[in-house]
Amino acid sequence: MGLDFTAIDFETANGFRGSPCAVGLTKVRGGRVVEEASWLMRPPANHDHFDYHNVRIHGITARDVAGRPRFGELFPEIGAFIGDDILAAHNAAFDLGVIRSGLEVSGLAGPAYEYVCTVMLSRRCYSLVSNSLPFAAEEAGVPLVKHHDAAEDARACAGILIDIARRNGANSIAELYLSLGLVMPRQEAFDPARDGLSKPSLAAVTSAAGGAALVRPFQSGWPEEGVNPDPNPDAHPGHPLYGQTVVFTGQLSMARPEAKLRSAEVGARPESRVTGRTTVLVVGDGFVASDLRSGRLTGKARRVLELHERGQAIEVLSEGEFLQMVGSFAAAAVSA
Numbered sequence: 150m151g152l153d154f155t156a157i158d159f160e161t162a163n164g165f166r167g168s169p170c171a172v173g174l175t176k177v178r179g180g181r182v183v184e185e186a187s188w189l190m191r192p193p194a195n196h197d198h199f200d201y202h203n204v205r206i207h208g209i210t211a212r213d214v215a216g217r218p219r220f221g222e223l224f225p226e227i228g229a230f231i232g233d234d235i236l237a238a239h240n241a242a243f244d245l246g247v248i249r250s251g252l253e254v255s256g257l258a259g260p261a262y263e264y265v266c267t268v269m270l271s272r273r274c275y276s277l278v279s280n281s282l283p284f285a286a287e288e289a290g291v292p293l294v295k296h297h298d299a300a301e302d303a304r305a306c307a308g309i310l311i312d313i314a315r316r317n318g319a320n321s322i323a324e325l326y327l328s329l330g331l332v333m334p335r336q337e338a339f340d341p342a343r344d345g346l347s348k349p350s351l352a353a354v355t356s357a358a359g360g361a362a363l364v365r366p367f368q369s370g371w372p373e374e375g376v377n378p379d380p381n382p383d384a385h386p387g388h389p390l391y392g393q394t395v396v397f398t399g400q401l402s403m404a405r406p407e408a409k410l411r412s413a414e415v416g417a418r419p420e421s422r423v424t425g426r427t428t429v430l431v432v433g434d435g436f437v438a439s440d441l442r443s444g445r446l447t448g449k450a451r452r453v454l455e456l457h458e459r460g461q462a463i464e465v466l467s468e469g470e471f472l473q474m475v476g477s478f479a480a481a482a483v484s485a
Contacts, residue, residue, distance in 0.1 A: 151179035152314050152321055154265065155234040156307035158299045159247040160207040161192070163200040165353045166243060166476065167250025168192040169220050170199070170209050173299030174230050175307040180314065182307060186230050187300035191219045193254045195357045206469075207297040221255030224248075228260065235322050235333070239282045239306045241266035242388060243473040245336045246349065253350040258340035263333050265322060267309045269389050272464065273329060274313045278457045279465045281438035285309050334387040349476050374421045375406025384416030389474050391416035394426045398449035399433030401468055411475040423452045429464050431471045438467060 160171040170192055176184040191197055191214045199211045217223075238244035241264045252259040271280040275288050282305055286293040291308030295301045319325035326333050339347075346354065384391055395417045397405050408431070409419035423430065430453045432446075440446060441454070450465060457463050466474075 152311065152319070153178050153234065154237050154307075154310065154322055155231050156237040156303045156310065157231070157244050158238060158302035158306060159244050160209060160297060160299050161203060161247065162209070162211075163192075163196070163198055163203055164472075165196055165250070165349070166246045166473075167254045167350055167353060168196045168198075169247050169251050170214055171207070171299040172227060173301070173303035174227070175300075175303040176230070176234070177307050177311065180311050180320075182304065184230075185300060185304065187303075188223055188227070189214050189217050190223050191215075191217050193220055193251060196254055196353060207299075219255070220251045221257050224252065224255075224257065231262075236262050236264040237267060237306055237310050238264065239267045239285070239302065239309070240389065240470065240473050241268075241334070242476075246347075246476060249336065249339060249347055250350045250353070253339070253341045253346050254354060256341060258342075259338060261336060261338040263335045265310060265333065266387075266389060267306050267313070269387075270313050270325075270329075271309060272389075273331075274316060276462070277464070278454060279438045279441055281467070281470060282306070284438060289313070332387070334385075373405060375404075375409060377419045377421060378410055378413040380416050380418050381414050384414065386416070388415045390429065393417045393428045395419050395429045395431060396421065396423050396427050396449065397431045397433070398447045399436060399468075401431075401433040402472075408471070412471075415475055423449050423456070425456075425461065427453070427456070427461075427463055429466060431466045431468060433468045436467050437469075438465070441465060 154177050156175040158173045159169045162168040162170045169190060171189050173187040175182055204210055245264055249259055268280050271285040275285065277284050277288060282302060283293050283296055286305040286309060289309045289312035291305050293301060293305045314325050317325055317328050319328055390412055395412045397408055401408055412419050430449060432450055453463050453465055
């Protein structure tokens, strides 16, 4: 078996991961790109509003997808392109979550997929202060012309995985994971009629039916740190924040104690200041990865850059990337 897989990237209309409006797919055979596909689509009914924050990132509007098939109608074509391939995605928990939630709120069952997260592999195999797609793509020697174009992002993800396999002398995904001592994660098949809805989908359906709002109001003032909860011992070891020590800086769209709780739920250990134990810094205030080069940083972020230069394995995440990873519904949650 060669280095065969399909890379996937979704863009979403709003903070709910089950609101896909675009998808890009790149098929790789023997370590080479052999086929690509991309679609615009309407998100599932009742979840098809376009938030300003998402539109600002990817540029897709409701007008752009008017008259297009909804995600549930289009998924047979998407699924046929994927076939039985292993899926690769940059922050795979998000993209696999898009498939699950998008199908769930469409009332459709979904297949099982084995998948690879190139964020986690980048963290293992590169030494970057940010493992966001542009930084990882640059390290892999993959040109990323238009970030947040689903087709471009899927192609970059494929290039990152090909590069990481090459660096590890692996001729297949199985060989790569064996060489790194990792177990390939898997999203099991599901049927909402039989299994019920996942937590994110249930919260979105409740909100659409008139429950609590998904987007919390921005709160000004000095953020309250709150307590540092212990990591969830039952969290999935394959989550990109599992086992990480996380510190938050800047103003987030949610209260900092809630952000800490969400990180602990997925197996991270939240702390209140940057130390030698810190492995991840989450930056609010509208920070994006490119700010690492422009210098628009908080004091904690500057401290992280200093520690990284001294050899500490530490990574900076934007709030949007963090929200993807923890499955939050805040409006900043857009594709990495």
